[in-house]
Amino acid sequence: MIQFKYTIHAGFTLIFPTMLIVNEAQGSLQVCIILHTLVPTLRDFIVSLATTDGTGILNTTAVTKLHVIVIAALVNTDYTRIASNVIFALGSIDGTQNCLDTAILDDTAWESTEVFTASLTTLDPDVRMRNNRATITIMDNES
Numbered sequence: 665m666i667q668f669k670y671t672i673h674a675g676f677t678l679i680f681p682t683m684l685i686v687n688e689a690q691g692s693l694q695v696c697i698i699l700h701t702l703v704p705t706l707r708d709f710i711v712s713l714a715t716t717d718g719t720g721i722l723n724t725t726a727v728t729k730l731h732v733i734v735i736a737a738l739v740n741t742d743y744t745r746i747a748s749n750v751i752f753a754l755g756s757i758d759g760t761q762n763c764l765d766t767a768i769l770d771d772t773a774w775e776s777t778e779v780f781t782a783s784l785t786t787l788d789p790d791v792r793m794r795n796n797r798a799t800i801t802i803m804d805n806e807s
Contacts, residue, residue: 679699
């Protein structure tokens with residue numbers, strides 16, 4: 665898993681993946697947010713994690729001239745939506761982890777690679793985040 669760090673107020677860092685790859689037959693995917701801090705948190709803070717359908721793209725590799733078509737993964741067709749608040753409680757320590765699961769929906773149709781997005785947001789004015797998005801790729805198991 666490739667992870668990206670998000671710096672937030674008071675020296676806390678949230679670690680969140682920037683890219684996840686899952687096989688369609690796997691059945692589920694766990695998306696985790698990990699707290700990195702030198703001292704326990706001094707109060708609760710909340711971030712929201714939500715998934716959104718991807719967008720289709722055509723990617724041509726220069727070496728092979730192979731066209732790879734990536735299409736949008738659709739909620740309730742390819743995966744189930746995550747839309748939840750994640751609470752890091754007062755006193756959370758380094759390595760505290762909050763995870764949410766999403767179902768990856770298998771079918772029998774041949775499909776191209778599909779993508780969707782997971783994003784972190786917050787309404788907390790004391791929490792600052794940058795680059796808060798993960799691209800999730802579903803690899804078809806029929807192709």
